[in-house]
Amino acid sequence: MATAELKIASDTHHDEHDHEHHGNFWTNYVFSQDHKVIAKQFLITGIFWALIGGAMSVIFRLQLGFPNATVEWLKPLLGDWITADGKIDPEFYLALVTMHGTIMVFFVLTAGLSGTFSNYLIPLQIGARDMASGFMNMLSYWFFFVSSVIMFSSIFIETGPASGSWVIYPPLSALPQAMSGSGLGMTLWLASMALFIVSTLLGGINYITTVINMRTNGMSFSRLPLTIWAFFLTATIGLLSFPVLLSAALLLIFDRHFGTSFYLSEIYINGEALPNQGGSPILFQHLFWFLGHPEVYIVLLPALGITSEVISTNSRKPIFGYKAMIGSMIGISVLSFVVWAHHMFVTGMNPFLGSVFTLLTLVIAIPSAVKVFNYMTTLWGGNIKFTTGMLFSIGLVSFFISGGLTGLFVGNSAVDIQLHDTYFVVAHFHLVMGSATFFGLLAGVYHWFPKMFGRMMNEKLGYIHFWLSFAGVYLVFFPLHYIGIAGFPRRYYSFTNFNAFNDFTDLNMLVSIAAIITFGAQLIFVFNFFYSIFRGRLASLNPWGSNTLEWTTPRFPGHGNWPGEIPTVYRWPYDYSKPGAKEDFIMQNVPYSETPESNTPEENELIKLELSNDDLIIQAGEETPKKQNDQDNTQEHN
Amino acid sequence: MFGILLAAGIILVIGILIMMFRLEVLVDIVKRKSGKPGHSNKINAFLFMAFGIVGVVWILWYSWAEFDRYNLPLASKHGAETDELFWITTAITGVVFIITNILLFYFSFKYQHQEGKRAKFYPHNNKLELIWTVLPAIALAVLISKGLIVWGDIMEKAPDDAEVIEVMGYQFAWDVRYPGKDNSFGDYDFRLIDGSNLFGLDLEDDNSYDDFSALEIHIPKGKTVLVNIRARDVLHSFYLPHFRVKMDAVPGMQTHFKFEATKTTAEMRAELNDPEFNYELACAEICGRGHFSMRKIVVVDELEDYEKWKAQQKAWLKLNPDYLSKVPAAKREAAIIKAGITKEELNASL
């Protein structure tokens, strides 16, 4: 059905591939079905959310870093959430933490990252005119948009947004009488997330179908750039795990509104014993983390894919261990489904399960380690150009190491008893997931900006942005390890009630100041981003000397991406600095027959195949005298 | 006033950014063809190296100098093992952390772009890849096997002679219940909970008559304590930082944690040279507005002091004699004796 539509679409637009797609403002920029426009919509919405989520963290860091200061001056912004004596209301503190977590994980690093780069790069790098279904793709964005509107509006309601933390464990999230955020705020949270999941699924189905069915001639799976491998696996994980979160949310909605007892049992609250019996809060946790853990990789894998590409390009070297990189990503994807209960070691789950999940969790460290070593070997012996994208990619690898290593603490059930739900965990996941992924996102923006907008971002501002962020992130999150080892629990409004947690005001202050500076540095990026769209230096066609297909398109690729035929692919994407070659890169669409000086004997063998391949295209071209219908073309070859 | 200043500040910053932006574009166009990295490449490479060295030195120094601040005093038997595992893990990961990060920064520095140089075409090396698959696997095997042994010990069933107590979390406090002289807890039912009967004690059960509650949790040193953990409304988590104990409190499901304290409160006070010191119970699972204030003091006594303390505690029923009316008439006499209710108390409650 969808392909039929597309065929009609591409038939009618035959002669327009060369020019801009004609249409009005609404169909071009708002309800567009062009993957490039949709990608930009995701990106800009993601940037918006990142600013909101970041600003929230700055506000609650003020409370943590300066517990005695009054924040009267926030009153115009926050109104009654500032108490009479000028403090942040404890419940609002929790609301901020909850919204911050939800926004960062789902809206920024899932939708903002996969939505942007899977959409943008999949068709361009595999050589397709667009996504398998442009319409579903458009729907995916608009579901996300509506979901965003709902989540955003929940911040402004009187009882406040959801406040039971981003994991929304019931009964806290199920009972409006338990905290005010569990009233309307939670209802909106659930509604928003349900739509969000629909958006993710619509997007994911599209990414998977497109990668499988619409690769150009010669683009076999073993020639796919690692970015595409990462997006493909990410979408697959998402497709398998997000529905579980949806069902968890649905059952919670039933418990909240229809009197069921999936998660509720034997509760006495506010002077009243509730009728619910027989439910289990643990059930929710299993369902939640069945998504929740894969979600970590849904967030991280695309970032790793992006850095593979950026590091290889700017080291002027092939990525080391291409196959091992794919293998480890597949390994991580599979294992990510069988480690979820490491978030539940001390929830009262059967201790035997704890042992099993410890084992599986630590096994997942192996493919992760392989990836790190491969990145480092890629740098080794390189000829490194520090573009801003490259800086952020190296930053990612550093965070991935630093944060990944602490996974060996919290993944080991015996050690996790003490560390669970302390600041140690906050330090761990912010480095390995939050900051690493965030840097991957930024690396991607800097690297593909010239393709997206036809202009360059300013490098100097990029450098300043990077160094402030890199130092900033370490200053924010490294000290949290010490605070965590000292036992400080997370989601605490203040630590003054306990003698055990009465120390570290100095570190907390340092962290908060660093957080403010880090956040400020992101504003430099925002400026650079928007200003460069209009005023940036015009980009050359292939500014980084990169091998992949997107750099064969015009400066401003129109609807359909390539004005003429889609290029055919003859080689893998990482022929950088190949011995004998004239330049230090050979693009994927250059046949071996044109590079006799750098071919290996096996590659010389492939030349014969190339010729027959060309014949095939010419023959097919003769059958349809007009321009070849690309849909047919790709389908024939798969 | 503040608003005007803020606006002026923002305009100034944006102005500076625009200036920088313009300047850079100009310099860029004049000075070099695009694509060739210039001076800034060297600076970035140098900064990576400097960052790595300063960072590692700072971390090592802080970890050394401030050890006593972030290292939480330990007071339980199993905690010694989990702490040991923690420090083994720290040693292994610490070494890897420093080596890999420094190498990452060193490679960035060493292999920075040089005009006329060519990168090494080095797409793979199966032997290397095998090595760094196997090495982490071995290190992990060590950590896992030790971890599983320790975990197994901690989660093992408590011995029969363990001292059993019950702790219940609710918004926003903890309460503790002891089984009393008969050493068995009375039944409870959440539907019986009210303003005084916080635990929902079932007064039809004989075992409940001598159960008592206390303002502070007392436990003995040198004897296994089994804590039965309950929650009344939402999730909480029973967290004793000094004892390396943490277990969620779940409504509708009892959870357990057994441990053995190794230092009395008095001993810890002497060791830390802090006469004010107290062990504390905290909540480690978000439970609402007052999550950060769910504190209860835990006192570790020598065994004989502990027994003495227990003997002095008054049964809950004795403190709430009005609840005698809930006791079935046939059992009332026995309940009065078991709870140790005196004549005067009885009369006062009538």
Ligand code: HEM
């Ligand atoms: C300016 C940067 C950031 C700062 C200063 C920051 C700070 C914090 C802090 C201190 C907490 C713990 C609060 C508490 O437990 O009371 C927290 C929670 C959290 N943060 Fe961030 N964060 C930042 C960026 C990010 C990013 C990029 C992510 C993306 C993964 C993220 C995800 C989370 C999550 C999931 C939580 C847990 C929320 C919860 O407990 O429900 N943060 N953040």
Ligand SMILES: [Cu+2]
């Ligand atoms: Cu996980």
Ligand SMILES: [Cu+2]
């Ligand atoms: Cu709590």
